[in-house]
Amino acid sequence: MxxxxxxxxxxxxxxxxxxxxxxxxxxKPSPHVDARGRANTRYVVTDPGVLPLVDKRVSVEATPLKAGAGRSQVCMALTTAQDAAGWTAGQDVTRIKGLDDWETLDVSRGKVSGEQVKDGAKAVPFKDSDMWRQVECGDSSARMRVKVDRPDLVVLVDTRPDQKESKTSAAKTGVNLQLLWERSNLPxxxxxxxxxxxxxxxxxxxxxTVFAMDPAKRRKKQVEQAEELEPEVSVAQALGSVVAPGLGRRKRGAGRHRRHDRDAPVEASAESTGSSTGTEGFVGGQEPKVIDPQVRNMVADHEVARSGPNRDAAQGRSDNHGTWESDRAEGRDASVGNQQGAGRQTSPVVVPRPGALTYAAARGMANANHTGSDNVSPAGSEATDLPWNADAGPVETAESGGSAAGDLDVDDDSQTTVISKEEMESYLARLANEGDLAQDGDEQ
Amino acid sequence: MHRFVTRPLVVVISLGLLSSLAACQGQVPQVQKSGTPSSGTATRTPNLTTRQEAAIRKEIGQVLDKANESKDPAGLDERVSGPQLQIRTSELQIAKATGSLNPKTIIPTSIAQTVIPGDPGWPRSVFAITTTTEDQQSKRLLVLNQESAHENYKLWGVARLFQGAQLPKFPVATIGAQMGSPTDEGLKATPVEAVRQYADLLQNSGSSQYAKDFAQDDFRTSMDTLTQAVQKGIEANRGSQDQTFSPQDGEIRVMHSSEGGDLVVAQINSVWTRHAGEGRESTPASDAEKALFGDGKATSTMKVTYVNVIALYVPSSTSRDQIRAVGAEREPIKVEAV
The missing domain is CATH 1.20.5 (Single alpha-helices involved in coiled-coils or other helix-helix interfaces)
Structure with missing residues (x-):
């Protein structure tokens, strides 16, 4: 990348x-806009809206192509569109309709509606009319600078102002028109x-930098730092889980060598409740075991307590104590507490989490723990070694007893029963006896 | 390997961008077709700016002053037309004969209100109300008229407003008023009809059938007073007199007011015929008539033609007001001994 x-x-x-x-x-776009056109009628008028097309200030220039025999004057005036139409009523005019491109005016010839004004004696020459706001005349060319406040202002050019009444609309010669703007707003x-x-x-x-982070490098780093703790849930996984469960997990490349210790916890399903593949790679307590104290089998504990007098009562108590405290203090697996159950070994309780210990692993760990664990004494426990040492007994008892409890270890519902199978059998036996008596009694 | 691909690629991209944007002026602007301005009745722009209107009045004033100085009406028709032309001409003749211009001819240069319509088409008019004169005469209502597109605005009529007369309201000069037509409907009477009724009222005074439609005004009051005074003198001579008032066709200008009525300015000519009985001569009744008559030979009948310019306010038909005259002007233009 x-x-x-x-x-x-x-x-x-x-x-x-x-x-x-x-x-x-x-x-940079040029601020000067110089558009030209040509007309050959007497009158030329801009359309409303043409004058302020590029900028409010515009300079209009009209130049007859060649001077006629006499003095040819050109006049232009700034007025409203309807006044210009009134002045030129009934005549042909050249209309400046807009810009073809930045340098060419769009001109077209048209006839103004209305009847042509009859010039009586009272007609005033072009430049004397009251209707114009501004008027300029010139001999060879006329130029006028206007500032257009309203869009309906137009410029009317008369190329034959000295002629009173026009029989024809033709100009003496063609006339060049030029509109010049200085753009104040440039694109x-x-x-x-x-x-x-x-x-x-x-x-x-x-x-x-960011997108080019080399994952290979990172992986190498991790191997070097064995102690580095991987967060249980990465930020991406957490955010992804917000959207959908399982989203955000970083996918591994297909070709990468799967390392059992790395991949196993990743592949563990998030929803599985206790069945997870084991990991033996976590030695030395890398993966803390989570004990859920609520899943303790109270009856099993009770059995232990009952059978406790067979053994050292203090042990039993301290077992309970120690176990309980050990559970809390070190967060050890509940497999420790589970060992207390007489003939019972509930499966180790694990909180569903990736990287959770599997049952076998927990058992293995428990075994490992109780076999050589002098130093795993719970804090504050009276009998340091005893919980584990004591476990040896119950464990073996459970295993050797071959009771249904042992078989039930594999069953999931063993965790949830309150009355053990043994007790149930004894209870039923009692019931049977009573029932017989009752029956006898009934029969009698 | 990658560099061989990316370098030419980048160059191609750059060139592509260059060609599309090099020497670019931007898009050529198009003209906005924003609806014809003259189509909207609510948003009509005035035909003249206040500056233009002031320039026109200034030119008119210059022409009048020149004529006043020379007492010569020759150059008047450049900027004066209609009834005012007749009145001015007569006043100048009188001034020439008497040596001084009647003070009522003064037109102040400062303006209290201008009413500029936005109507297309011709003829078009502008109403202007001056301030009071320096010698405390009443305000004048000026009517400027442009007869056709190729002509200029001319002073068409002047009416001296009555003291205390209430004028209707008009839109401000920047908005643009609306002209009326002589046959406007929706009023107490069409403008032409209102003028005709007023002429009848002037002629017949109290016995006119339209007396109740019109409010009393100064002009009629002064006319009545004058007529009665002359009547007394005539009766002493066992003579007779009569006046006929006739509105002039086409000499009428109407402006819509924002109150719904119309302000009408019209010319009513009147002919005053006085017969002196018992073989006496009928002589001019006023200084003005005398000046106009000059050194003519008086006979037993004298016919004097007057030009009257009256300004009427005709309210809308739903209003409770009567038609009222707000200003008038009266000037003899011809005195002849028949």
């Missing part, structure tokens, strides 16, 4: 920045490029 993507992003970022600079300097093409360049630069940096 780092070697391929980063240079691409880097180059693109540089390209964007360079293009942005070019657009801000060399390719800015540089900013998007700068923005894109900035984004690409950020991506470059990210792809060089």
């Amino acid at each position: 780092r070697g391929v993507v980063t240079p691409i992003f880097g180059l693109l970022a540089v390209t964007c920045i360079v293009l942005g600079i070019m657009n801000a300097t060399v390719w 800015d093409f540089a900013i998007p490029f700068y923005f894109g360049g900035g984004l690409l630069a950020v991506l470059t940096v990210l792809s060089a």
Whole structure:
């Protein structure tokens, strides 16, 4: 990733920045707009909205192509659209409709509706009319600078102002028209490029650092640091579990060598409640065993207590004590407490979690624990070794007893029964006896 | 290997971007077609800016001043038309004969209110109300009129407003008022009809059938007073007099007010015929008539033609007000001994 993507992003970022600079300097849009057109009617009028097309301030210029025989004057006036239409009623005019492109005016010839105004004696010349807001006349060309406040202002050009009444609408000669704007709002093409360049630069940096973290390297690190604790649940797994169970677990590459010690806990199903593959790799207490005290078999404990007098009572008590405290103090597996049960060995209680100990593992651990565990004495326990040593007995008792309890070890429901099978049998036997008596009694 | 691919790729991308954006001016703007401005009746823009209107009045004032100085009505029709042209011409003639211009001809240059309509089409008018004159005469109502697109605005009529007359309200000059037409409906009477009724009222005074439709006003009061005074003199001579008032066709200008009524300014000509009985001569009744008559030969009958300009406010038909005159002007234009 780092070697391929980063240079691409880097180059693109540089390209964007360079293009942005070019657009801000060399390719900057020109603020001058000079659009030209030509007309050959006497009157030329702009459409409403054309004057402020590019900017509010516009300079209009009209130049007859060649001077006629006499003085040819050109006049232009700024007025409203309806006044211009009234002045030119019934005549052909050239309309400036807009911009074809940045340098060409869109002109077309048309006829103004209405009846042509009859010029009586009282008609005023073009430049004297009251209707114009601004008027300019010139000999060879006329130029007027206007500031357009309202969109319906137009410029009316009269190329034959000295002629009172026009029989024809034709101009003496063609007339060149020019509209000049100085743009005050220029389009800015540089900013998007700068923005894109900035984004690409950020991506470059990210792809060089964050996205390019080498997992192989990381794995190697982990092997070196054997002590490094992997968090039980990574952030990704936690966030993923928010959405759906099992989401967020980092998938392993197919070709990677699966290490049993690493992969086993990962593959453990999150929902399994106690059946999990074992892991013997956790030596020395890497994986703390979780004991759920609620799953203690009270009856089993009771049995122990009852059979306790056979053994050292203190032991039994202390067993209980010690076991209980050991459970709490060290968080040891409940397999320890489970050993107390006479003839019972409940399966080790494990909280469903990845990396949880399997039953066999727990048993194995318990075995391992009780075989050589002088130093695993519970804090504050009176009999240090005894819980484990005492376990030897019950364990073997359970195993040797071959009672149903032992068989029940494999069954899951053994954890949940309150009355043991033995007790049940004895109870039923008693019942039977009583029943017989009762029957006898009934029969009598 | 990868570099061989990425480098040309980047170059191609750059060139592609370059070609699309090089020397780019942006999009060519298009004209917004934002609806014709003259179609909306609510949002009509005035035909003149206040600056333009002030410039027009200034030019009119210059023409009037020039004529006043020279007492020559020759250059008047450049900026004066309609009844005002006749009145001005007559006043100048009188001024020439008497040596000084009647003070009632003063038109102040400062304006209290301007009413500029936004209607397309011609003829179009502008109403302007001046302030009071320096010598405390009443305000004047000016009517400027542009007859056609190729003509300029001219002073068409001037009516001196009555003291205490209530004028209707108009939109401000930046909004644009609306002209009315002589045949507007929805009023107490159409403007033409209202003028005709007023003429009848002037002619017949109290016995006119329209007397109850009109409020009493200063013009009629002064006319009544004048007529009665002349009547007394005529009766002493066993003569007779009569006045006929006739509205002039087409000489009427109407402006909608924002209260729903119309302000109407119209020309009513009147002919005053006085017969002196018992072989006496009928002589001009006023200084103005005298000046106009000049050194003509008086006979037993004198016919004087007057131009009256009256300003009426015709309320809407749902209003409880009567039609009332708010201003008038009266000027003899011709005195002849028949």
